Amino acid sequence: MRDSAAPVPAGAPGENTARGRALHGLVIDWFQEHARDLPWRRPEAGAWGVMVSEFMLQQTPVNRVLPVYQEWLARWPRPADLAAESPGEAVRAWGRLGYPRRALRLHGAAVAIQERHGGEVPTEHAQLLALPGVGEYTAAAVASFAYGQRHPVLDTNVRRVFARALSGSQYPPNATTAAERRLARELLPDDEPTAAAWAAATMELGALVCTARSPECVRCPIAASCAWRLAGAPAHDGPPRRGQTYAGTDRQVRGKLLAVLREATEPVPQAVLDRVWHEPVQRARALDGLVSDGLVEPLAGRRYRLPR
DNA sequence: TAGGCGTGGCG
DNA sequence: TCGCCAAGCCT
The missing domain is CATH 1.10.340.30 (Hypothetical protein; domain 2)
Incomplete structure (x- = not known):
C-alpha cells in the first residue's frame, strides 16, 4: 500500500x-x-x-x-x-x-x-x-x-x-x-x-x-x-507510486550542463554550454537553477565554472 | 505536503 | 525496451 x-x-x-x-x-x-x-x-x-x-x-x-x-x-x-x-x-x-x-x-x-x-x-x-x-x-x-x-x-x-x-x-x-x-x-x-x-x-x-x-x-x-x-x-x-520522470526534464539538462563544468579546468563559455541541449528556454532555466542552487558560478563575459 | 532534484543498473 | 528502483533532503 x-x-x-x-x-x-x-x-x-x-x-x-x-x-x-x-x-x-x-x-x-x-x-x-x-x-x-x-x-x-x-x-x-x-x-x-x-x-x-x-x-x-x-x-x-x-x-x-x-x-x-x-x-x-x-x-x-x-x-x-x-x-x-x-x-x-x-x-x-x-x-x-x-x-x-x-x-x-x-x-x-x-x-x-x-x-x-x-x-x-x-x-x-x-x-x-x-x-x-x-x-x-x-x-x-x-x-x-x-x-x-x-x-x-x-x-x-x-x-x-x-x-x-x-x-x-x-x-x-x-x-x-x-x-x-x-x-x-x-x-x-x-x-x-x-x-x-x-x-x-x-x-x-x-x-x-x-x-x-x-x-x-x-x-x-x-x-x-x-x-x-x-x-x-x-x-x-493501491494507486501507483509517484514516478521519477527524467527524460526531457530540467534535471536531465542540469546533469548535462554540470557534466561539462565538472570536466572543465577553465571557465566555460556560454556557447559551449549551449551545445548540451537544443531547446533554449529550458536550457537557460536549467542553468539559472544551477546558479541559484550554488552549483555553478557565473563569471564576467558569459562564462561559467564550479563555485570557488 | 507534493514535487524537484541525477544517475545508471536491472528485470 | 523502459519503468522501477537505490541508506533522502528541502521548500
Missing part, C-alpha cells in the same frame, strides 16, 4: 513484548552472520566516514558509492580537510553519483562542523539535524552507527521490512507516516548497543533479503512471522 497508511495491527510487538524481543534476536543474529563488510562499517571509518557514506548513500546504490567514498576519505580524511576546499572541488569529486547538491551540502556540513563543533562530528541528534543536508534519517543514522546511540532509524529499507513483517503490506506508504514512526519507536530495543544493532540489521535485511522487487523470503530470518507472507503475499492494490 503505497498511499494508504497501513494500520498497525492490534497487539503490535512493542520492544517490551516477547515477540518484539524475538524479532530483535532473529534479525540481529542474521545480521551478525550476513552483514556486508562495508568500509564505513569498520571502526577506522569514524564518525566522519559514517557521515560521508550516509550523504552518498541517499538515493544511491552501495556499489556506485564505494569507489567515490574511498576517494573522498583518502583526500579529505577529516571534516577540516574538506572545509578547507572550495565547494566546487566537492562537486567535481562527487563525479556522477547524482544529486550533486548533496556534495555542496556535505561541504557545508564540514564547514559547520569546523566552525561550530571544533572539527568533530557532533554527537547529539539535534546538532546533527542542524547541519546542511542532514535530515531525520541521516541524523539518526550517524548518531546510531557512529556513536552507538538509541534512535529509530527509518529509511526505505526499514519501512519496507516493517510494512511487510508487521503491517502485512507489500510496500510502505508513499510518505512516512506518524504510524510508522510510532511503530519504529515502540520496536526500539531499550539498551543502546542493541538498538544500534537493530537499526543496522533491519536496514541490511531490507537491502539484501526483503528487497522491493523480488524478496527472498526463503533467506529471511523472520519469514515465519511475516504478516505479509501469512496473508498470502498480496500484491499492492
Whole structure:
C-alpha cells in the first residue's frame, strides 16, 4: 500500500513484548552472520566516514558509492580537510553519483562542523539535524552507527521490512507516516548497543533479503512471522507510486550542463554550454537553477565554472 | 505536503 | 525496451 497508511495491527510487538524481543534476536543474529563488510562499517571509518557514506548513500546504490567514498576519505580524511576546499572541488569529486547538491551540502556540513563543533562530528541528534543536508534519517543514522546511540532509524529499507513483517503490506506508504514512526519507536530495543544493532540489521535485511522487487523470503530470518507472507503475499492494490520522470526534464539538462563544468579546468563559455541541449528556454532555466542552487558560478563575459 | 532534484543498473 | 528502483533532503 503505497498511499494508504497501513494500520498497525492490534497487539503490535512493542520492544517490551516477547515477540518484539524475538524479532530483535532473529534479525540481529542474521545480521551478525550476513552483514556486508562495508568500509564505513569498520571502526577506522569514524564518525566522519559514517557521515560521508550516509550523504552518498541517499538515493544511491552501495556499489556506485564505494569507489567515490574511498576517494573522498583518502583526500579529505577529516571534516577540516574538506572545509578547507572550495565547494566546487566537492562537486567535481562527487563525479556522477547524482544529486550533486548533496556534495555542496556535505561541504557545508564540514564547514559547520569546523566552525561550530571544533572539527568533530557532533554527537547529539539535534546538532546533527542542524547541519546542511542532514535530515531525520541521516541524523539518526550517524548518531546510531557512529556513536552507538538509541534512535529509530527509518529509511526505505526499514519501512519496507516493517510494512511487510508487521503491517502485512507489500510496500510502505508513499510518505512516512506518524504510524510508522510510532511503530519504529515502540520496536526500539531499550539498551543502546542493541538498538544500534537493530537499526543496522533491519536496514541490511531490507537491502539484501526483503528487497522491493523480488524478496527472498526463503533467506529471511523472520519469514515465519511475516504478516505479509501469512496473508498470502498480496500484491499492492493501491494507486501507483509517484514516478521519477527524467527524460526531457530540467534535471536531465542540469546533469548535462554540470557534466561539462565538472570536466572543465577553465571557465566555460556560454556557447559551449549551449551545445548540451537544443531547446533554449529550458536550457537557460536549467542553468539559472544551477546558479541559484550554488552549483555553478557565473563569471564576467558569459562564462561559467564550479563555485570557488 | 507534493514535487524537484541525477544517475545508471536491472528485470 | 523502459519503468522501477537505490541508506533522502528541502521548500
